[in-house]
Amino acid sequence: MYLIRLLLGLVYYFPAFVANGSGPLVKNGTPIDFRKNFQDGRRILGDGKTFEGLLMGLTYGTTVGVVLSFFFGVHWIIISFMEALGAxxxxxxxxxxxRRMNIPRGGRAIFLDQLDFVLGSTALGIISGLRVSLTQFLFVIMVAFIAHITTNVMAYRLRIKSVPW
Incomplete structure (x- = not known):
């Protein structure tokens, strides 16, 4: 029963995982920061954050919510959209x-790279009705950390990403 609850936590976060993983599939797009610099002279976000990637992430994450709604109720469409947006x-x-730490696009920031989307999806997910236990949340963080490293290495080998992190 305990393992089922942990795995259910992963199912709850699946829209966020899908949203986060789909953005890099967009190769060229319009940067969300319109190539503007922040007051420190560095780019606000960088070329890797595009409107097209955002739209793809929202679309894919919400689509997962449509599937989940057949099992957990129609409110999961909203939860999934909010999770995807949060991610x-x-x-x-x-x-x-x-960018504030002067780490270039594609540069490595251990923990931040792996967990920023989980924290964002949790915040907006909870606001919209997501209910997860602390244990489920911590399990998802552990899985996200391992999955992020693994999938990035695979994406690098498939030439989807230019660096393996």
Whole structure:
């Protein structure tokens, strides 16, 4: 029963995982920051955060919610949209922090790279009705950390990403 609850936590976060993983599939797009610099002279977000990637993440994450709604109720469409939005905003917040730390696009920031989307999706997910236990949340963080590293190495080998992190 305990394992089922942990795995259910992963199912709850599946829209966020899908949203976060779909953004990098967009190769060229319009940067969300319109190539503007922040007051420190560095880019606000960078070329990796595009409107097209945001739209793709929201679309894919919400589509997962449509499927989940057959099992958990129609309210999961809204929860999934909010999780996807939170994941994308969390990822953008991570990019903003990395730029402030003078870490270039594609640069490595351990923990921030792996967990920014989980924190963002949790915040907006809870606001919209997501109910997860602390244990489920911590399990998702652990899985996200491992999955992020693994999928990035695979994306690098498939030439979807230019760096393996």
């Amino acid at each position: 994308m905003l969390g990822d953008m917040a991570g990019a903003f922090i990395k």
